[in-house]
Amino acid sequence: MDSVKEFKIVTLGEGRVGKTSLTLKFARNEFHDNEISTVQANFIQKDVQLDGGIQVRLNIWDTAGQERFRALAPNYYRQANGAVIAYDITDAGSFNKVKAWVKELQSQADKDISIVIAGNKCDRESERQISAQDAIDYANSINAAHFNSSAKSGKGVNELYTEIARRVYAVHQKNAKANPQLSNSRGGRRVRVTNDEPQKPKNKNCC
Amino acid sequence: MGSGNSHNKLDYKKNYLQSVKEKKREYINQKKDLQMIFEFNNWKDYIIKEIEILKSKLPESLWVYELQNFAQSWNNYKDYPWRWNLIWFDYLDTTKSQIINIRRTRSSLQLPVFYEDKPEIFDAENLYDLLHNQFLNSNNNFIGGLIVIFNTYFYQQHFDELQSVDGWGEGRDVVKELVEEIKSFVFLSIQALSNYYGGIIIEKINETPGKVYDFMVEETFLEYIHEILMRGFLLANYKSESIYQEKLQKYQKITCADLQIKKAFQLDLNSSTPAYDKAIEKLQKIESVFSPFKKLNIIIQTSRMICECIDDYWTDKIISEEHLMVDADQILSIFTYIVLKAHINNLAGHIKIIQEFARFITNNSSMGYYVTTIEACLEQIKNMEL
Numbered sequence: 001m002d003s004v005k006e007f008k009i010v011t012l013g014e015g016r017v018g019k020t021s022l023t024l025k026f027a028r029n030e031f032h033d034n035e036i037s038t039v040q041a042n043f044i045q046k047d048v049q050l051d052g053g054i055q056v057r058l059n060i061w062d063t064a065g066q067e068r069f070r071a072l073a074p075n076y077y078r079q080a081n082g083a084v085i086a087y088d089i090t091d092a093g094s095f096n097k098v099k100a101w102v103k104e105l106q107s108q109a110d111k112d113i114s115i116v117i118a119g120n121k122c123d124r125e126s127e128r129q130i131s132a133q134d135a136i137d138y139a140n141s142i143n144a145a146h147f148n149s150s151a152k153s154g155k156g157v158n159e160l161y162t163e164i165a166r167r168v169y170a171v172h173q174k175n176a177k178a179n180p181q182l183s184n185s186r187g188g189r190r191v192r193v194t195n196d197e198p199q200k201p202k203n204k205n206c207c
Numbered sequence: 208m209g210s211g212n213s214h215n216k217l218d219y220k221k222n223y224l225q226s227v228k229e230k231k232r233e234y235i236n237q238k239k240d241l242q243m244i245f246e247f248n249n250w251k252d253y254i255i256k257e258i259e260i261l262k263s264k265l266p267e268s269l270w271v272y273e274l275q276n277f278a279q280s281w282n283n284y285k286d287y288p289w290r291w292n293l294i295w296f297d298y299l300d301t302t303k304s305q306i307i308n309i310r311r312t313r314s315s316l317q318l319p320v321f322y323e324d325k326p327e328i329f330d331a332e333n334l335y336d337l338l339h340n341q342f343l344n345s346n347n348n349f350i351g352g353l354i355v356i357f358n359t360y361f362y363q364q365h366f367d368e369l370q371s372v373d374g375w376g377e378g379r380d381v382v383k384e385l386v387e388e389i390k391s392f393v394f395l396s397i398q399a400l401s402n403y404y405g406g407i408i409i410e411k412i413n414e415t416p417g418k419v420y421d422f423m424v425e426e427t428f429l430e431y432i433h434e435i436l437m438r439g440f441l442l443a444n445y446k447s448e449s450i451y452q453e454k455l456q457k458y459q460k461i462t463c464a465d466l467q468i469k470k471a472f473q474l475d476l477n478s479s480t481p482a483y484d485k486a487i488e489k490l491q492k493i494e495s496v497f498s499p500f501k502k503l504n505i506i507i508q509t510s511r512m513i514c515e516c517i518d519d520y521w522t523d524k525i526i527s528e529e530h531l532m533v534d535a536d537q538i539l540s541i542f543t544y545i546v547l548k549a550h551i552n553n554l555a556g557h558i559k560i561i562q563e564f565a566r567f568i569t570n571n572s573s574m575g576y577y578v579t580t581i582e583a584c585l586e587q588i589k590n591m592e593l
Contacts, residue, residue, distance in 0.1 A: 008571040020534040039528065040514060042535045043576040061576055062535040068467075069539060071590075072583040079571060 004047060006057040007168040009161075010077045012105075013086035014097045015065030018120040021151035022086060023060050026161050028154075048165040056165050060084075074108055081168040082114040084160065089119045089148070090127040095135065102142055112175065114167035115144035118160050122148040234298045250402040254278055257398045261391055268388055270360035274395075277356045278349075285347050290404060296337050297407050334411065335422050338400075342426055349403055350396065354427055357392045362431035369438040381439045386563045389432060396423050417566050421500060424564050428498035433560070440556035447589065448553060454588050458547050465593055468540045471530045474520045481548050483541065486512035490549045493557050499564040502557050503574055510577045513541055542577075543584045558582050 011019045020041050027044045042062040047055055063069075063076045077083060085101045087094040098117055105113055117139045119130065132148060139146035145163045149156035258275045265271050342351035365385070368375045375381050397419060401409050412419045441448060458465075463473035463482055474482030481487060490509045493502050517531060533541070546554065561578050562570065569575060 006571065015536070020532070024532070039532045040510070040538070041532050042538045042580075043573045045573065059571055059573070059576075061579075064536040064539050066467075066536050069536065069583075069587070072539070072586060075579050075583045075586070078579075079567070 004055050004057045005169065005172060006059055007081040007165070007172070008059050008061065008079060009082045009084060009164055009168070010061045010063060010080040011084045011086065012063055012073065012077070012101045013065060013118075014088075014091075014094045015067070017065070017086045017088040017091070017094050018151045019065060019084075019086045020062050022084070022118060022120060022149060022157060022160075023062055025151045025154055025157045026060075046161075048162055050162070050166055050169060054169065056169050058161065058165055060161075073104075077105065077109050077113075080109060080113060081171070082116070082164045083109070084116050084118055084164055086118040086120050086149075087130070088121050089130050089132075089135075090121055090124050092129040095119075095130045099138070102144070106142075112171045114164060114171060115142065116160050116164045116167070117144055117146045118149045118156070119146065120149050120151060122155060123150040123152050231295070231298060234301075235294065250405075251278060251281060251283060253402045254399045257395055261395055265388060265391060268361075269364040270357050270388075270392070273356050273360045274353060277352060281349055281352070286349055286403070289341050289348050292341070293334075293337065293404055293407055296334065300334070334407070335418075338422070339426065350400055353396060353399060354429070357396075357427065358429045358431040361388065361392075362435055365435045365439070369435065369442055371442075375442065381443045382559065382563075385436055385439045389427065389436070389564075393420065393423050393427055396427065420566065425498045425500050430497055433497035436560055437553055437556045440559050441553050444555055448555065450589050451555070451585060452552075454591055455547060455550050458588075458591065458593070459550070461544065461547055461593075463541075463544055466540045466544050468544065469537060471521075471526060472517060472533070472537060472541060474516060483513060483516045483545050483548075485516055486545050487548045490545055491551060493554075494551060499561045503561050503565060503569070503578065506561075506577045506581060507574055509545065510538075510542075513538070513545070539580055539583060539587070542580050543587050546581065546584045546588060554581070555585055558585070 011023055013019045023044050024039075024041050027046050044060040044062075045057060046060070047057050049055055061076055061080070063073055083101075083105055085098050087098045102115065105115065117135065119132065119135050136146045145160075145167070147156040147160040147163065149160055151157065255275065255278050258271060258278060261271050262275070338350075341348045342354060345351035345355040369381070397412070400419070400423065401412060408419075463475050470476070486509050489505060489512050493505045496502055496505060514533070517533075521531065551557070558578060558581055562582075565575070565578075570578070
């Protein structure tokens with residue numbers, strides 16, 4: 001049985017930058033368009049294929065963007081392996097919020113958390129307020145990746161989620177090498193119960 | 208003629224039983240691991256050793272000593288039928304594709320002979336179902352007995368201590384200590400399970416260790432443990448709980464609009480009854496279930512009910528799908544409304560039970576998402592000033 005490793009990814013960013021739309025775009029082929037019904041867009045699960053035939057499963061947690069919910073964010077990024085922080089390229093203020101999120105994650109989230117920054121709404125290039133180079137330079141300075149994305153056209157969406165998948169998987173592999181599981185030292189009559197177990201690959205693309 | 212018929216019947220039965228016996232033997236030979244079960248006559252000694260180890264870890268815990276007494280005085284003879292039933296069940300389960308056209312219920316699993324005065328024959332859909340039913344007979348099934356002894360003495364020891372902070376002892380972390388004791392028992396019970404049942408269970412533990420853990424947590428959580436844990440959580444968080452209760456009172460008449468729920472989801476807009484009534488009723492059920500996974504299930508079902516309520520409300524009305532997308536801001540606001548209306552005492556305790564006993568993989572899945580959302584609602588409510 002091939003096993004799929006699961007990772008928790010949290011999406012952060014100011015309200016209206018398009019966090020939820022990004023995630024939905026990524027998972028789009030999951031939705032059935034012929035029927036009008038309520039869509040829960042706050043949790044999305046999707047398998048991603050990495051180089052070498054490695055498949056990983058992303059559990060993507062959407063977070064509330066409104067300021068009144070700001071203090072609740074730590075509940076959501078607790079134990080997250082990766083974070084996608086989105087901003088709106090047409091709103092300079094939303095990029096400043098990215099920097100605040102990064103600071104917060106660096107001080108409060110898991111020390112190994114991987115970060116990808118999404119400069120969203122890149123279909124509105126003419127209204128751009130943040131220079132693409134500045135955004136890339138900032139991302140490089142904090143060891144994160146940066147992508148221009150558009151939830152509307154789909155540009156950069158798969159790429160940014162594939163990159164976060166690649167990064168969290170790399171961290172997992174590094175940690176697994178550094179901390180190999182201890183063998184059963186007390187004889188064959190003692191069973192070992194691990195904290196998690198591998199899941200079967202899914203046929204569908206997401207939840 | 209009559210005598211000839213009964214001879215034929217007896218021969219038929221004899222041949223049938225012989226064939227069953229041969230099939231079992233053949234099956235057991237095929238599965239080498241299963242043979243271990245017959246070498247496990249000394250399983251009790253191994254379990255007693257495990258209890259000894261626990262005694263050094265939890266010297267103050269009354270239940271550990273009681274488990275030791277219980278194990279030492281246990282009559283091994285009682286256990287053969289339980290263990291045989293497990294092998295027989297596994298045999299039926301692995302060969303069921305060969306008898307696909309014959310509707311055979313699992314009632315063919317007979318309870319041991321000493322249960323003839325209580326002839327409850329149960330159906331078991333899977334191995335865990337079978338084990339669960341076996342554990343219910345705690346007088347005759349060793350693992351079932353362990354669970355009852357643990358619950359009884361855990362309750363007895365901690366009930367009085369948890370009347371007040373003084374009773375427990377200032378400076379001690381009540382939640383941490385209680386949770387650690389329960390987890391220690393769960394891990395002991397898994398070791399006991401593998402020694403008691405042998406091959407089949409060891410196979411299961413190797414294949415899906417997390418499921419076995421979940422199952423044993425589920426079996427361990429009888430009403431007694433639940434009550435003690437809830438008391439412990441309340442003792443540790445009584446200030447926070449009283450703030451939450453005050454806010455529940457203060458905002459009992461809150462509307463969807465007050466919570467800035469968007470118009471498409473303000474289901475109380477044209478109605479005097481509370482919106483999301485089905486979801487509220489579902490969430491209230493969290494108080495009447497004891498195990499972490501049953502509580503978790505209630506929360507998942509509540510999240511589904513939210514969608515159902517919205518769908519019901521918009522049936523036969525015109526609205527685009529775009530407006531029916533529940534994002535993180537909206538789900539948080541809707542859950543806050545539901546929590547305020549559901550008025551559940553010590554909701555933080557119910558959440559804590561889930562978080563402490565669910566595995567990492569559960570806590571980070573969609574299930575974990577909704578538990579986190581309820582937890583976030585609690586914080587939101589405690590700080591709410593409208």
